[in-house]
Amino acid sequence: MKSKYIILILIGVLLLVACGGGYGTDQDNVQAEINLTDPPAEFVDLVNPLRNDNSAVESGQILYQSNCASCHGNKGKGDGAAAQALAPAPSNLAVAHAELSDGYLFWRISEGGLMEPFRSSMPAWKTILVQDQIWELISYIRTLSD
Secondary structure (H helix, E strand, O other), X not given: OHHHHHHHHHHHHHHHHHHOOOOOOOXXXXXXXXXXXXXXXXXXXXXXXXXXOHHHHHHHHHHHHHHOHHHHOOXXXXXXXXXXXXXXXXXXXXXXXXXXXXXXXXXXXXXXXOXXXXXXXXXXXXXXXXXXXXXXXXXXXXXXXX
């Protein structure tokens, strides 16, 4: 089990290196992204099957810390160590998650940010994480607060 997390951490580091650098965006642009983009139809009605599952939150926290915190920050505020080198800047998940549906979060985590209109460095986690792990991440993200 430990080797699985080590592999995930290594993949995350490699993805960060491949992400490149640039300039950041302001929170208004992040907010516009949230308000103007609907998930594709196949994601719209998705509901987290692990909602209110404490073990899912705990697993999600481990996944978040090893895969997401370097960009989104330990508390989800978009202020991770790698955030300054990314354009656009990572979203403030501590605020944004309250406005986003489970389907939207699943879509964005699964598909990443390389597609229009996002054009961000966020990788498509569907090639690295299984569906239950994505739901665990969402369960943990829902606990973040500003």
